Amino acid sequence: MATLMLENGADIRFIQGMLSHACLTTAQIYTQVSIRQLKAIHAVTHPGKLPESVKRRLEEDPEPTVEDLLAQLELEAEEDPED
Incomplete structure (x- = not known):
């Protein structure tokens, strides 16, 4: 759910709070999945x-x-x- 929210524009700080993560780095693990999507977009639009x-x-x-x-x-x- 957090990955889908991030991929659709949710702020990482909001996701951090929603998941009750005390540290932002814990919530940032969801950004790794999002990077694959960014690479795909970059490959198409470069x-x-x-x-x-x-x-x-x-x-x-x-x-x-x-x-x-x-x-x-x-x-x-x-x-x-x-x-």
Whole structure:
């Protein structure tokens, strides 16, 4: 439950209090699972993996749009349909 809360944006301090952990480091064990999710997001959205059209747009406007990220996901799904 704590991992799901953390992955969906709950503050680690709130989770610490909810679980009655006296020390933050005890509650931080749940962040290790969350790191896997961050790595997956990073792999999908890293500028080195984006198509050239998106890279050109990012040079003009450095904030990627939802459409850019969805386009990247579609390209990756076409490249590796098993995932």
